[in-house]
Amino acid sequence: MNQTPALRLLSQRLAEKRAQGLERWLLALESAGGVRVRLDGREILVMASNDYLGLTRHPRLAEAALEAVLTTGAGSGASRLVTGNLTLHAELEREIARFKHAEAALFFCTGYMANLGVVSGLAGREDYIVSDALNHASLIDACRLSRAQVRVYPHGDWEEAGRLLAEAPGGALRLLVTDGVFSMDGDLAPLPQLLDAARRHLALLVVDDAHATGVWGESGRGSVEHHGLTPSPELVMVGTFSKALGGLGGFVAGANEVVASLVQGARSFLYTTAPPPGQVAAANAALGLVDEEPWRREKLRRLSAWFRGELTGLGFTLLSEAGPIIPLLVGDSHQALAMGQALLRHGVLAPAMRPPTVPAGTSRLRLTVTAAHETGDLEQALEAIARAAKEVDLELG
Numbered sequence: 001m002n003q004t005p006a007l008r009l010l011s012q013r014l015a016e017k018r019a020q021g022l023e024r025w026l027l028a029l030e031s032a033g034g035v036r037v038r039l040d041g042r043e044i045l046v047m048a049s050n051d052y053l054g055l056t057r058h059p060r061l062a063e064a065a066l067e068a069v070l071t072t073g074a075g076s077g078a079s080r081l082v083t084g085n086l087t088l089h090a091e092l093e094r095e096i097a098r099f100k101h102a103e104a105a106l107f108f109c110t111g112y113m114a115n116l117g118v119v120s121g122l123a124g125r126e127d128y129i130v131s132d133a134l135n136h137a138s139l140i141d142a143c144r145l146s147r148a149q150v151r152v153y154p155h156g157d158w159e160e161a162g163r164l165l166a167e168a169p170g171g172a173l174r175l176l177v178t179d180g181v182f183s184m185d186g187d188l189a190p191l192p193q194l195l196d197a198a199r200r201h202l203a204l205l206v207v208d209d210a211h212a213t214g215v216w217g218e219s220g221r222g223s224v225e226h227h228g229l230t231p232s233p234e235l236v237m238v239g240t241f242s243k244a245l246g247g248l249g250g251f252v253a254g255a256n257e258v259v260a261s262l263v264q265g266a267r268s269f270l271y272t273t274a275p276p277p278g279q280v281a282a283a284n285a286a287l288g289l290v291d292e293e294p295w296r297r298e299k300l301r302r303l304s305a306w307f308r309g310e311l312t313g314l315g316f317t318l319l320s321e322a323g324p325i326i327p328l329l330v331g332d333s334h335q336a337l338a339m340g341q342a343l344l345r346h347g348v349l350a351p352a353m354r355p356p357t358v359p360a361g362t363s364r365l366r367l368t369v370t371a372a373h374e375t376g377d378l379e380q381a382l383e384a385i386a387r388a389a390k391e392v393d394l395e396l397g
């Protein structure tokens with residue numbers, strides 16, 4: 001095909017990405033979720049999914065989704081404010097509010113859209129946002145979309161976050177925004193200190209618990225519970241059903257005024273078709289399982305701690321101390337890519353994470369453990385990791 005100048009420019013940019021070791025591509029797996037999948041006809045051990053509790057293939061989610069599709073429809077037909085709002089949505093939102101001990105909750109099509117909605121639906125041009133440097137891309141995009149004044153503090157530096165909050169202009173709504181568990185490092189935000197800073201400076205604290213809901217805290221309520229905090233009026237909790245909860249859909253839980261403001265002004269809630277019945281019913285079923293099957297969380301903790309110990313024994317330095325997100329820092333993007341490819345040759349899937357997903361010079365393999373893994377799976381992964389590290393000359397320690 002003849003390349004137009006615009007297509008030629010795109011080709012050049014793609015070639016530059018390739019040369020920098022930053023090209024990405026799509027792998028088509030022959031089944032979703034689960035620990036073992038088929039890829040190009042081979043059986044592969046998955047060590048990178050966010051299905052922390054192993055719920056993606058739980059029969060209760062499938063049954064709930066199927067029944068809702070058969071009785072209520074495959075689609076919702078319109079946005080929530082037109083004709084797409086179903087009793088199923090209202091029931092789920094009541095359950096989310098109960099689960100998170102919040103006054104109210106709002107369900108979004110995805111966690112990405114929940115983050116876009118909560119930040120840009122609450123804050124506008126005249127407002128002020130203080131944001132952690134390693135926040136997820138959806139929060140970064142949300143800050144940009146809001147057009148508020150945005151100040152970024154070094155990762156986890158709650159003292160600097162407080163200083164920046166103190167500089168907010170009078171009359172501005174102040175938001176302090178952080179991941180609860182950081183997606184690429186697996187570490188926790190210093191929530192008690194951040195909440196204290198938010199209170200002192202009359203701000204709302206928005207916590208994205210995408211990777212903590214279902215996993216962290218005694219009863220899986222997330223990082224707020226883990227830190228022993230009780231939900232309070234200044235706390236706005238975001239979460240997703242797409243990770244530990246095995247399905248799809250985001251949510252915001254918090255004070256009535258917060259949820260009411262989002263119904264009026266969150267564009268990613270207003271201007272999109274309502275989540276369809278199957279998705280909503282599966283989400284509701286997953287919330288029930290977090291309470292009914294606590295063994296999943298316990299097993300996840302046990303396996304994560306064991307796997308972390310074994311990796312440290314092999315000489316790897318881990319970026320966080322606990323939890324199922326276990327990044328192996330490589331540094332160079334070409335070497336990280338080579339390590340991911342070597343692992344795949346040995347039957348283990350854990351693609352390299354490279355810029356802009358992580359800061360330059362910190363490319364890594366982001367390994368994850370799930371409650372669906374068994375010790376034998378992790379032993380297989382360890383053997384493959386040790387072999388791959390040797391093949392790509394990865395310096396350990």
Ligand SMILES: Cc1ncc(COP(=O)(O)O)c(C=O)c1O
Pocket residue numbers: 110111112113115136138179182183208210211240241242248249250
């Ligand atoms: C921290 C964090 N927040 C939000 C999201 C978006 O969630 P979802 O996949 O449901 O859109 C992700 C991952 O995709 C994430 O890692």
